[in-house]
Structures are given as C-alpha cells and as structure tokens.
Amino acid sequence: MTENLVYLNGEYVPANEAKISIFDGAISLGMTVTESTRTFAHQPFRLRDHLDRLFLSLKAARFDAGMTVEEMEQLTLEVWEKNRPNYDAGTDAWIVHNITPGQWVPSSGQKPPGSKPTVMIITLPLDLSYWADFYRVGCHAVTPFSRIQPAQSLDARIKNRSRFLYTLAESEVKLVDPMAQSLLLDTDGFLxxxxxGNFFLVTNNRIRTPSTINCLNGISRQTIFLLAEKLNIPVEECQLLPYDVITADEAFFTSTPYCIMPATKFNGTIIGDGQVGPITKKLLAAWSHLVGIDILEQAQASRK
Ligand SMILES: Cc1ncc(COP(=O)(O)O)c(C=O)c1O
Incomplete structure (x- = not known):
C-alpha cells in the first residue's frame, strides 16, 4: 500500500498534508471550477470529455489552469497511475479536478501580481453502496423549495463547487423523506x-430531458444520448413540468458515480407502475456492456 498522493500546484503531496491558502479564491470567493471523472475496471471513462467540459467552464469563468487540455490529460493519467496500486481489482476511483483562480486579495478584490491558479487533482475510492438499492427499487424524487439559479445569474453549464444551493435543496427534500433525492425546479417552475445529476423521463417509449438552459451538460447525460441512439429510442431535450413526471412511465437520474439511478416515486406519487421500467433497465444493461462492468453488481458488491 502506497500513500494516496494528490497533485497540488506542480507537486505530489500526501492527501492529508495537501493545504491551500486561506486567501485562495476557492475560500474568499467560492470560485472553484471542478470535474469528477470515474474509472471502470481502473480505466478512466470519457476523461477527455470531462476535461473538455472543464476547459469550457474555465473559459466561461474567465480564469485558466495554466496548462493546455492535453497537458491536463497527461497529468491526470499520471496522478491515477501513481495511486492505482492502492486500488483492488473490484474498486474503482473518482478522479477529481478542482481549479481556482489562486490567491485573491479580499480587500481590493484583485489578484496579487504573479498570482497563479491553484490546480488540484485528487483520486478517491468510489463507494457505490449508497445507490445499490436504487437500481432495484428506484428512489423517491422530491422537489425542494429552493430553486436553481437562472442562467442569467450563474450558468449551470459551468461545473463549479459553489454547492450551497444544492446542499440546501438536498437537505430540504431529506426533511420529507430521509432517502429522497432532490429534483430542483428553475424559477419558472420547469424541471x-x-x-x-441530470434527470430523464420515459413516456410512450420516448425519452425526454431538460435542455441545458437550466442544467449541467452531464457527461452521463451525453452517454444516455449515445446509448439511446444505439437502441433506437428517441430522445428529446425540452421544457418539462412536474405534471410530466407524475404522468411518465419511467424516470431516472444520471451521474458519473452511479451512471443511472431509477426514480419510482415523485413527491409521494408512484411513477408508472412503481417498478424500475424496461427502458431504464435496457439503458443500464447497454451502459454495463459499454464499459465491460456489471454496474448493478458492482454497486451490490460495494455494500459487503
Ligand atoms: C449539478 C450537477 N448536475 C449534473 C451532474 C451530472 O454530471 P455528470 O454526468 O458529468 O457527472 C453533476 C455532476 O456532478 C452535477 O454536479
């Protein structure tokens, strides 16, 4: 067993010794652009797509990582290779990127001269046990009273670490049901x-999902588009209302760690027949096939 090393500003540091300044923009401004990639059987999944999104987020946030996307890709693979010996064959990893504008003088609101971005690359074991039951029975999606911020304020396509809103929203739905999963509405009431994670509905064998006007363009979301095309299932990006969830046949969330999390209940009402639906199951099977891992089985195994 070797030490878990993180990359921090050009150096490899043991994870529990990695420190950043209290004047870093991450802390003084809450300004961190981020990515989370996962491995399947120790192979990073769609790493370049995650990094391309990271660089788009940085461009929109108007700071940079001090390196090219190609350099970031090489570096990321190097970090993973250093830590990989710590992972047994059945355990996969999160690979997390956090990039901040670096030091920021709070009084003047300016960057000190020569300030460089803070670049962190971290690997962590992926524990899937929390989601294991949802693959079989589905989760309860609940709308919190906090609403997603409009794109005119902070575009949801910028993947950032300002998680105050999302964390509050998640805690609101847990007051209703401790196992509920948040499904945020925007300020116009659309899903x-x-x-x-992103959200999908299946109605009359058609998949529908909100457009990226009000949500992140998830890499898992893009994987659903790809798999649906292979399976000949039509997909539409559109505005959706709570009515559409209540009247849908199937619903599911997507996100990097769990890939697909079926939802079988919405605000206390059963979705479809209350079972994980056939199209959700087909997509999950196709995803498992794509990555050569039984996603459901891996989640079950992580509970032991
Ligand atoms: C707010 C939000 N939406 C959606 C997603 C799903 O994105 P991905 O599929 O790239 O993990 C994430 C992932 O962390 C997220 O933070």
Missing amino acids: SENKG
Whole structure:
C-alpha cells in the first residue's frame, strides 16, 4: 500500500498534508471550477470529455489552469497511475479536478501580481453502496423549495463547487423523506436537475430531458444520448413540468458515480407502475456492456 498522493500546484503531496491558502479564491470567493471523472475496471471513462467540459467552464469563468487540455490529460493519467496500486481489482476511483483562480486579495478584490491558479487533482475510492438499492427499487424524487439559479445569474453549464444551493435543496427534500433525492425546479417552475445529476423521463417509449438552459451538460447525460441512439429510442431535450413526471412511465437520474439511478416515486406519487421500467433497465444493461462492468453488481458488491 502506497500513500494516496494528490497533485497540488506542480507537486505530489500526501492527501492529508495537501493545504491551500486561506486567501485562495476557492475560500474568499467560492470560485472553484471542478470535474469528477470515474474509472471502470481502473480505466478512466470519457476523461477527455470531462476535461473538455472543464476547459469550457474555465473559459466561461474567465480564469485558466495554466496548462493546455492535453497537458491536463497527461497529468491526470499520471496522478491515477501513481495511486492505482492502492486500488483492488473490484474498486474503482473518482478522479477529481478542482481549479481556482489562486490567491485573491479580499480587500481590493484583485489578484496579487504573479498570482497563479491553484490546480488540484485528487483520486478517491468510489463507494457505490449508497445507490445499490436504487437500481432495484428506484428512489423517491422530491422537489425542494429552493430553486436553481437562472442562467442569467450563474450558468449551470459551468461545473463549479459553489454547492450551497444544492446542499440546501438536498437537505430540504431529506426533511420529507430521509432517502429522497432532490429534483430542483428553475424559477419558472420547469424541471432542472439533481444536486449532482441530470434527470430523464420515459413516456410512450420516448425519452425526454431538460435542455441545458437550466442544467449541467452531464457527461452521463451525453452517454444516455449515445446509448439511446444505439437502441433506437428517441430522445428529446425540452421544457418539462412536474405534471410530466407524475404522468411518465419511467424516470431516472444520471451521474458519473452511479451512471443511472431509477426514480419510482415523485413527491409521494408512484411513477408508472412503481417498478424500475424496461427502458431504464435496457439503458443500464447497454451502459454495463459499454464499459465491460456489471454496474448493478458492482454497486451490490460495494455494500459487503
Ligand atoms: C449539478 C450537477 N448536475 C449534473 C451532474 C451530472 O454530471 P455528470 O454526468 O458529468 O457527472 C453533476 C455532476 O456532478 C452535477 O454536479
């Protein structure tokens, strides 16, 4: 067993010794652009797509990582290779990127001269046990009273670490049902996303999902588009209301760690027949086939 090393500003540091300044923009401004990638059988999944999204987020946030996307990709693979010996064959990893604008003088609101971005690359074991039951029985999606911020304020396509809103929203739904999963609405009442995932409905064999006007363009969301095309299932991006969830046949969330999390209840009402639906199951099977891992089985195994 070797030490878990993180990459921090050009150095490899043991994870529990990695420190950043209290004047870093992450803390003084809450300004961190982020990515989370996962591995399947120790192979990073769609890493370049995650990094391309990271660089788009940085461009929109108007700071950079001080390196090219190609350099970031090489570095990320190097970090993973350093830590990989710590992972047994059945355990996969999160690979997390956090990039901040670096030091920021709070009094003047300016960057000190020569300030460099803070770049962190972290690997962590992926524990899937929390989601294991949802694959079989589905989760309860609940709308919190907090609404997603409009794109005119902070575009949800910028994947950032300002998780105050999402965390509050998630805690609101847990007051209703301790196992509920948030399904946030936007300020016009349209469905947007979960605190860490996208949302999909299946109605009359058609898949529908909110457009990225009000949600992150999830890499898992893009994987659903790809798999649906292979399976000949039509997909539409559109505005959706709570009515559409209540009257849908199937519903599910998508996110990097769990891939697909079926939802069988919405605000206390059963969705479809209350079972995980056939199209959700087909997509999950196709995803497992794509990555050469039985996603459901891996989640079950992580509970032992
Ligand atoms: C707010 C939000 N929406 C959606 C997602 C899903 O994105 P992905 O599929 O790339 O993990 C995430 C992932 O963390 C997220 O934070």
